[in-house]
Amino acid sequence: MTSTSIQLVPLLMVVALFTLFIVGGMGSKMRQTSDYGFSGNYSGRLGSGAAIASNWMSAASFLGLAGLFYLKGYYAMAFVIGWTGGYVLLLVLLATQIRRFGKFTAPDFVGFRYESEAARTVAALISIGISVIYCVAQFRGVALLVSWLFGIGYQAAVVTGGALVVTFVVISGTLGVVRNQRLQYFVLIVAFVLPLMFLVRKLGYFWVLPQFGYGQAIIDLQNQFGFYWSEPFATISLFHWLALCFTLMFGTAGLPHVLSRFYMAPSIRDARWGVVWGLFFISLIYWSAPAYGVLGRLYDARAGFAFRTPDPMSADAVTLTAALQGGIPVWVVGLLVAGGLAAAFYAISGLLQSGAAAFAYDLYPRLFRSTAADCDKLAMAKGFFLVLAALVIALSLRPVGMIAEIAAVAFALAGNTIFPAFLMGIWWSRTNAAGVLSGMLLGVLISFSSPLLGGLFPVVNTLFPLTSSAFLGAPLVIVVMIVVSLATRPPSSELVGFLTRNVHDLGER
Amino acid sequence: MVDNGADRGINIFKPQTELMRGEVRVIALVMAAWLVAIVGSQLAIWYLENNIIDYWLSEIVFFNLPLHFWLSGQFLPLWFILLGVIFNLWMDRHESRKFAGTIRYRAVGRRKEEQQQ
Numbered sequence: 001m002t003s004t005s006i007q008l009v010p011l012l013m014v015v016a017l018f019t020l021f022i023v024g025g026m027g028s029k030m031r032q033t034s035d036y037g038f039s040g041n042y043s044g045r046l047g048s049g050a051a052i053a054s055n056w057m058s059a060a061s062f063l064g065l066a067g068l069f070y071l072k073g074y075y076a077m078a079f080v081i082g083w084t085g086g087y088v089l090l091l092v093l094l095a096t097q098i099r100r101f102g103k104f105t106a107p108d109f110v111g112f113r114y115e116s117e118a119a120r121t122v123a124a125l126i127s128i129g130i131s132v133i134y135c136v137a138q139f140r141g142v143a144l145l146v147s148w149l150f151g152i153g154y155q156a157a158v159v160t161g162g163a164l165v166v167t168f169v170v171i172s173g174t175l176g177v178v179r180n181q182r183l184q185y186f187v188l189i190v191a192f193v194l195p196l197m198f199l200v201r202k203l204g205y206f207w208v209l210p211q212f213g214y215g216q217a218i219i220d221l222q223n224q225f226g227f228y229w230s231e232p233f234a235t236i237s238l239f240h241w242l243a244l245c246f247t248l249m250f251g252t253a254g255l256p257h258v259l260s261r262f263y264m265a266p267s268i269r270d271a272r273w274g275v276v277w278g279l280f281f282i283s284l285i286y287w288s289a290p291a292y293g294v295l296g297r298l299y300d301a302r303a304g305f306a307f308r309t310p311d312p313m314s315a316d317a318v319t320l321t322a323a324l325q326g327g328i329p330v331w332v333v334g335l336l337v338a339g340g341l342a343a344a345f346y347a348i349s350g351l352l353q354s355g356a357a358a359f360a361y362d363l364y365p366r367l368f369r370s371t372a373a374d375c376d377k378l379a380m381a382k383g384f385f386l387v388l389a390a391l392v393i394a395l396s397l398r399p400v401g402m403i404a405e406i407a408a409v410a411f412a413l414a415g416n417t418i419f420p421a422f423l424m425g426i427w428w429s430r431t432n433a434a435g436v437l438s439g440m441l442l443g444v445l446i447s448f449s450s451p452l453l454g455g456l457f458p459v460v461n462t463l464f465p466l467t468s469s470a471f472l473g474a475p476l477v478i479v480v481m482i483v484v485s486l487a488t489r490p491p492s493s494e495l496v497g498f499l500t501r502n503v504h505d506l507g508e509r
Numbered sequence: 510m511v512d513n514g515a516d517r518g519i520n521i522f523k524p525q526t527e528l529m530r531g532e533v534r535v536i537a538l539v540m541a542a543w544l545v546a547i548v549g550s551q552l553a554i555w556y557l558e559n560n561i562i563d564y565w566l567s568e569i570v571f572f573n574l575p576l577h578f579w580l581s582g583q584f585l586p587l588w589f590i591l592l593g594v595i596f597n598l599w600m601d602r603h604e605s606r607k608f609a610g611t612i613r614y615r616a617v618g619r620r621k622e623e624q625q626q
Contacts, residue, residue: 077581081547084586088543091593092536096600206573211583215573228567231558232577238555245547269601276593283586290582427521499519506526 005151013334014149014341017187021342022172024180047182048265049277053285054185055261056278058134058347059141061285062192062340064403067316069293071309071402074232076293078241079404080286082248082411087279089253091272097426097503098262099271105354106256106418107362113425115495116433117366122440124362126417127256129444130410131355132392134255137406138344138351139396144317145341155397162393166386169349179346185281191339193288198328199295214291217298225306229294243471244408250470251411254419257354292319299325316403352392356385408467409447415470416443420477426503428482429496435485439477446473531603539596546588550580 061083068076103109106127111120139158142165147157193210201207205216221227233241252258265271296318300308303325314321319340323333360381365372372380400406417440424431424439445452446469454461463472490496500506524530554577557566569576572583 074577074581077578080582081585084589085543085547088539088589088592092539092596212573215570215575215578218567218575218578219570222567229575229578232554232566233558238551242548242551245551269597269604272597272600276590276597279586279593280590283590286586287583290578427519429519496518504519504529506529 007149007151007334007337009330010334010337011149013331014338017191017335017338017342018168018345020187021180021184022175024183025172026175044266045270045273046277048261048270048274049279049281050185051181052258052261052274052278053281054179054181054188054346055257055350056282057185057188057285057343058407059138059340059344060404060407061282061289062188062343063141063144063316063319064137064407065286065289066292066296066319066322067402068404069290070296070318071293071312071315072235073229073293075236075241076290076404077232078245079248079408080290082245083252084279084283084286085245086249086252087275087282089249090258091275091279094253094259094422094426095262095271095275096268098259098422099265099268100503100505101426102502104260105358105362106259106422107358109259109425110418110421110436111362113495114421114431114433114436115492116437119421119433119436119440120362121366122437123418123421124358126413126440126444127358128355128388130256130414130418131351131358132388132395133410133413134407135348135351135355135388135392136395136400137403137410138348139392140316140399140403140406141340141344142348143396145320145337145344148317148320149337154399158393158396162389162396165345165348165352166389168345169353169385172349184342184346188339188343189281189284191335191342192285195323195328195332195336196288196291198332199322199326200291202326202328203295203298210291211287214294217291217294221294221298221301221306225301227297227301227306229297240465240468243465243468247412247415247468247470247473248408250415250419250474251408251413254414254417254422255411256358256414256418257350259418259422260354292322295326296322312402313399348392352385352388353381355388356381359384405467412467412469412473413444413447416447416473416477419470420474420481424478424481426499428485429499430485430490431481432485432488432491434488435481438484439481442480443473443477446470446476528603532600535596535599535603539592542592543589546585550585554580 065076065079068079098109101109101113103112107120107124110123111117114120139161142161143154143157146152146161146164147154150157150160152160196210196214197207200210200213203217206213218229221229236244261274262271265274296310299322300306300310310318320333320337323336360377364377364380369376420439420443421436425436446464448466449460449464449469450466521533521536524533554566557577566577567575571579574583
């Protein structure tokens with residue numbers, strides 16, 4: 001997938017889509033903004049669900065998942081199950097209680113729950129780390145699309161994409177644009193599914209529900225080309241597959257920008273039903289994503305390359321490649337590219353803003369200037385946003401892996417640190433500051449133990465792979481939190497009372 | 510002495526009130542259904558892959574998809590949604606009962622206070 005000139009029609013589609021989102025955001029009647037970098041506009045359960053889903057959609061969903069299917073077949077199902085099953089964990093263990101807790105960010109929650117500024121600082125640093133890693137994955141998607149749109153090389157596309165993201169955030173901020181997330185979700189899902197319907201229809205398959213229709217492509221690959229679509233555990237052991245799957249689930253329930261959605265739900269019931277609607281909307285994407293990977297393989301086979309192993313560095317672009325090979329109208333391809341760019345742009349801007357907010361509101365007043373006024377914090381948030389953007393662009397210049405796999409590292413970090421901190425903070429009132437601090441620091445070590453210690457102790461690579469470390473890591477962190485908490489002073493009776501009365505709403509016995 | 514909840518503490522494995530016991534019970538049931546579906550389906554696929562000859566697994570087509578693709582890619586997300594709906598319906602009913610109890614308590618409590626005054 002290379003182009004040497006500007007793709008005019010798709011570019012116009014991109015401009016039109018962003019204009020629609022900006023105008024839609026400006027015309028919004030309900031405005032809800034926050035200094036914490038999370039802003040949105042929604043009402044009711046359906047609206048909460050659309051907000052959760054639109055907040056979730058990113059380059060990893062639009063491009064990364066299909067790329068993994070194209071390259072590794074069934075292996076990528078771990079991502080589908082991980083990124084949907086995690087919402088069950090969120091719903092039953094965290095959503096209601098987080099909504100009752102009433103804190104806006106993960107560091108806020110940790111600081112208040114564990115009565116510790118040190119724990120809050122560590123949580124803020126981890127949140128920034130998660131944002132940066134996740135953004136690097138997004139930038140890879142942006143670079144691939146921008147590279148094709150403008151006919152430029154990968155590194156130039158990273159810088160151009162970065163400049164466009166910063167410009168977009170500045171314009172949105174200057175005009176006071178609020179994310180109209182319901183509109184955004186429905187446009188993005190159409191941008192993802194409509195091209196698939198065109199592709200499946202052109203192949204003569206059942207196009208009304210392409211989520212099932214693409215199955216014929218698998219059968220055709222078998223019957224016509226002798227290509228059997230990846231035996232499930234041919235390239236990965238059952239243990240590692242499950243490790244990846246559960247890491248993604250723990251990470252989903254620990255991503256700061258996902259958890260923050262629940263503070264903003266209008267009511268507790270809305271928070272819960274919003275998760276279910278959100279899961280349904282997200283599932284619509286994941287029911288469809290494998291199709292692009294499978295169709296990419298079919299087009300390869302038709303071109304005479306049925307058994308060629310795809311290049312991992314270009315596999316991430318298979319959503320676009322398949323659309324181009326399928327010969328669908330150029331405006332439909334443009335819609336797909338515009339949707340992918342919008343998903344990545346909003347994900348990046350949200351993550352960078354929340355990372356900048358974590359610095360400005362959680363770290364700056366505590367570590368650098370205790371007397372900082374609100375206007376100082378706001379200025380710091382803007383400045384740190386640019387610093388983070390520059391850092392992410394620099395890290396993205398050299399491709400380090402596939403989109404979904406880079407994202408999985410961020411999920412592993414969240415699953416090893418924030419998830420246990422929230423889970424224990426809500427469900428065991430005896431957990432204290434020493435417990436959560438030791439747990440989170442151990443979680444960071446576990447997350448990066450494979451590149452750090454894997455050379456010295458090869459068993460670390462087996463137990464805690466970089467993308468799948470939370471399967472064993474999160475339980476280990478929880479055990480350490482319990483042991484350290486029991487060995488040290490319990491939390492204050494005021495806090496235990498708050499948990500009992502306010503968070504679990506137990507009232508009098 | 511005022512009960513501010515501090516003496517009780519929260520432990521998911523030792524729910525202290527009937528209401529919390531009910532909540533923990535439904536959480537345990539949903540989590541069990543979640544875990545069994547994920548691990549059970551993959552164990553079954555792994556077993557079939559390793560014990561059935563050739564590409565038999567790929568040739569069983571269900572809803573136009575190979576069985577393992579349908580099971581993991583289509584059914585499990587749907588199963589998670591279903592679990593979410595069941596959990597929410599139960600929690601809504603559970604909270605309605607609790608809320609009704611709270612109104613009764615408040616009415617009785619207020620009357621007692623008025624009598625004491």
